[in-house]
Amino acid sequence: MAFSPKRSETSRCIIxxxxxHGRVVLDILRNAGGCQVVGFVDSDRELVGRRIDGIKVLGHPDELPALRSAFGIECGIVAVGHNGTRSALAGDLERAGLRLVNAVHPSANLAQNVILGRNIVIAAGSLVCAHCQIGDSVILNTGCIVDHESTVGKATHICPGARIAGRVTVESGAFVGIGATVTQSLRIGRESIIGAGAVVIRDVGAMTTVVGVPAREIGTVLKQAEMHVWQVPEIASNRTPVMPEVTASF
Ligand SMILES: CC(C)(COP(=O)(O)OP(=O)(O)OC[C@H]1O[C@@H](n2cnc3c(N)ncnc32)[C@H](O)[C@@H]1OP(=O)(O)O)[C@@H](O)C(=O)NCCC(=O)NCCS
Structure with a gap:
């Protein structure tokens, strides 16, 4: 029998x-309020039925349409670290009829004119300054800084404590490692990897790995070559992306 939701002020949400990362996102949603997490889905079927921090793993992502109706789920968010997988799963949630929500920790500080896409996680202590644009399925992890007028493309991950200076463009699918620094006005190419603690002082090409201070190239990210699901042509072609204006909360 289909679940019949009672009228409530919170949306029923699945992670x-x-x-x-799923546990972090659960904690953020609990702190932020605005939605009630009713369960997880996970591609590891062995986890189905287990409880994670008090919340049950209800099924596999393939079962989302049935779970939606059985549990009255209205919205969802993807909590997977891998950039391509996160973006692909967001599509699965949408095809199952779920609204994608953002998880923004109350201690994160966002300028009023920041433009956010959907399925975004902004963890505790992050700072996002004026006129930044943050694309769909981005993770701004604990305590990172994205300074003024920067664009963070779809399905990128800015790791804990990383610092992106003003007017930087981080193209889709890039990974900026823990504690890395990107100096002002640079372009970080799509699907590139910035190593932990690197200080980037020059543009980084697409699918390139750089490490060190100052950052130097150590290779090309060949293993991600077949996974272009996150590519955003607007960013790759140097134009400012147009993203829907949504509020920082739900
Ligand atoms: C950059 C990174 C992806 C490279 O991984 P990799 O391709 O497996 O590379 P390797 O470990 O084989 O290292 C290759 C070389 O780069 C060096 N190197 C790797 N990472 C480095 C880093 N962060 N800073 C400086 N040098 C680094 C290694 O010492 C090695 O040097 P050598 O050839 O002189 O011995 C990885 O080291 C890294 O920094 N990952 C980020 C982790 C992170 O931020 N996690 C947070 C998750 S929330």
Missing amino acids: AGCGG
Whole structure:
């Protein structure tokens, strides 16, 4: 029998992915309010039925349409670290009829004119300054800084404590490692990897790995070559992306 929701002020939400990042996202949603997490889905079927921080793993992502109706789920968010997988799963949630929501920790500080896409996680202590644009399925992890007028493309991950200076463009699918620094006005190419603690002082090409201070190239990210699901042509072609204006909360 289909679940019949009672009228409430919170949306019933599912989290896709119950690993470490899933736990962080659950904590953010509990702190932020605005939605009630009713379960996880996870691609590891062995986890189905287990409880993670008090919330049950209800099923596999393939079962989302049935779970939606059985549990009255209205919205969802993907909590998976891998950029391509996170973006692909967001599509699965939408096809299942779920609204994608953002998880913004109350201690994160966002300028009023920041433009956010959907399925975004902004963890505790992050700072996002004036006129930044943050694309769909981005993770701004704990305590990172994105300074003024920067664009963070779809399905990128800015790791804990990383610092992006003003007017930087981080193209889709890039990974900026923990504690890395990107100096002002640079372009970080799509699907590139910035190593932990690197200080980037020059543009980084697409699918390139750089490390060190100052950052130097150590290779090309060949293993991600087949996974272009996150590509955003507007960013790749140097134009300012147009993203829907949504509020920082729900
Ligand atoms: C950059 C990174 C992806 C490279 O991984 P990799 O491709 O497996 O590279 P390797 O470990 O084989 O290292 C290759 C070389 O780069 C060096 N190197 C790797 N990472 C480095 C870093 N962050 N800073 C400086 N040098 C680094 C290695 O010492 C090695 O040097 P050598 O050839 O002189 O011995 C990885 O080291 C890294 O920094 N990951 C980020 C982790 C992170 O931020 N996690 C947070 C998750 S929330």
